[in-house]
Structure formats: structure tokens, C-alpha cells
Amino acid sequence: MTIKRLPTNSAAMFDTIGLIGVFLILLAYFLLQIEKLRSEDLGYPVLNLVGAVLILVSLTHTFNLASFVIEVCWIAISLYGIAKILRRRG
Template identity: 55%
Template sequence: MNVTWYDALGLFGVGLILAAYFALQAGRAQAHGLGYQLANLIGAALVLLSLMFEFNLSAFVIESAWVLISLYGIVKARRERRTPRS
């Protein structure tokens, strides 16, 4: 099997997503933490990049949703940190 550079990037992205999820389940990451959100965002973006060369519709849909949800989480967390608590 020949692994191209874009396959390697996509696999690295999958690894980031899985590592982030494992860290969350193991109690080593927080769902609202920036590191967790960034790992998901970057991982999904890398998978999307690999799909530019070998397209797969179902993978494109799930990774696009993953990017949007991660961005939402990052924005929400930033807003919560800026808002003073009563």
C-alpha cells in the first residue's frame, strides 16, 4: 500500500481527534478546554484537506460538521470567559 502525503495528513488528523476524545474520556481533558477544541478543529481540518485529493462525501460531511462544532465550542468558551460572573 502506498501512503501519500495527504493520506498521512488525514491519518494524523484522525489521530488528533481520537487522542482528544480519549483524553476527554480518561479525564485528562475538559470538553470546554481550548486544547480539546483545537485538537478536534485541526484534526478535522487535516482530514478535510486529505479529502481534496480523494473525495468521500460521507467523510466530508462528518468532518465539516466537526469543524463547525469545534468552532462553535471555541467561540462559546471565549465568550463565557469574557463575561463576568455574578
């Protein structure tokens, strides 16, 4: 079984998707550091979740095992954080 590679111009699209994901994760952390966002706010884990999913999407074009593992963990932690916040809200 062979894996078909997408045309080269699609590589730029996947890179862009991944970079948007990186930006969202860094934005969440920056907003936390400047106290514009709290870790208890739903926006914090949601930004992290969306960012990690976008990075994971970019890895479907050029796979990297280490990046895949950290993004799956990032997603799991973000989902845990979202569930915790939603449980507190009742």
C-alpha cells in the first residue's frame, strides 16, 4: 500500500494551518501571562484545543511522530480542562 502525496502547493496550505495552530497556542499562553485570560476561563483550553487540532491537521501532510504525540497529549489535556470548567459551571 502506498500513500499518495498531495501536490506541492498543498504543502503551503498545511504549513499555514499548522502555523495558525501554533499562533493560537502561543496566544493562549501569552494572554495567560499578561493576565488577560485565566486558566479557569473556558477560552484558555479551547484556544489550546483548536491550536493542537490544527497542528495535528498539518501533520497529516508531513508526519512527525514526536509532534503527533505531543499534540495528542495537548488535545487530551485541553479536553480535560474544558470538561473540568464545564462541570464547575454545573
